[in-house]
Amino acid sequence: MSGLNPEQVPVLRRGFRFQWEPAQDCHVLLYPEGMIKLNGSAGAILAEVDGVRSVAAIVAGLRERFPEAEGIETDILEFLEVARERFWIELR
């Protein structure tokens, strides 16, 4: 289903910064001369990417916070996979 190893630790790529932008009313990812606006779930997932917690720990944490959300694990893994493909994050 996903190529991600749950024991790996995602970390933002060097030069990428995640922050809340009041004017956009959303989380964004800033990088050299560019900005990606994130939707609510992408923002909630990237907010957990701290370079310390593993993929498994992030999934567990979000599942606890959003017990109603069905298929949340798949959503998280798919998003992290896309983020890795686009070189927003690295897995260590």
Next chain:
Amino acid sequence: MSDSGSSFAKPGFVPGPPLWLLAELTYRCPLQCPYCSNPLDFARHGEELSTAQWIEVFRQARELGAAQLGFSGGEPLVRQDLTELIRAARGMGYYTNLITSGIGLSEARIAEFAAAGLDHIQVSFQAADEEVNNLLAGSDKAFAQKLAMARAVKAHGYPMVLNFVTHRHNIDHIERIIELCLELEADFVELATCQFYGWAELNRAGLLPTRAQLERAERITNEWREKLAAQGHPCKLIFVTPDYYEERPKACMGGWGSLFLDIAPDGTALPCHSAKLLPVQFPNVREHSLRHIWFDSFGFNRYRGDDWLPEPCRSCDEKERDFGGCRCQAFLLTGDAEATDPVCGKSAHHGLILDARRQAEEAPKGLDELVQRNVRASQIICKG
């Protein structure tokens, strides 16, 4: 500074925030690139904003929603207060970009900027070989310094964009340029064909590549993109074609006064770094707040919306896509700032673009015929 004054806001048109703030800190520069985007009359411009005035500009723009801040010029390293400006901007939450030739940079300054919170450094090159680079830059030592500084930028952990302005005298070396960028571990590479404003417009006959040159360069770039993708290599190649070979104009700056806010060294606020050449009055941050400038000033509202559009743009079903093209280009080529951008195949003036293409094939100028961008040339060209 005031919020008062007449409002020229267009009814029914609400601009978004100025996401990109470009701070052209100074027009001073140790290099003399013949395609510089600074105005031809830069030598005539007034006093530069002070440290405190710049910081106030950053604060106001951030409040309006600006997230990206570029320190540019001229050569921004000439400003002795650059570290202070970086620290202030970073503290406000900006993503801070230093756009530099690398001349005037040192390991010590790179470390100092990192400590102040600088997010990214973009180093521009004139060519991938020493001789052509130095000839274009008008400096004997530029190339060696740039290489050393690009390596130091990476060593200090910054992401790095390398920018090569390409034109007929270096575009055939595109493969060597890409290889050099990969050797230097660039994260992003901008292969930007000259855009013809400022000094580049003056030197167009010596800069515009032929269509064959351009197509070859694009093909090689695409081959490298595939190669990098197959390796899972993170470096991204960005290829910017000159619109002289397009049949539809570019949506210049994403629309007039819609995303981009440029502050010239003397505090003039502009919707793009060329706009000062237009016969339009632009406001100054010494006299007005950025809120007034962005939402209500005459200059920023001049070409917003579509009520000013001429034919054939007004009845064109692509007007939402390109907004009639670039105002500076329309003015430079036709003398009428409201004309359809001549790049458009529907423009009555499209023949001017065809002439330029023909000139690139038949009667181009040599590297030694380019006018270098310096104070003396600026004073001669813009006398009186």
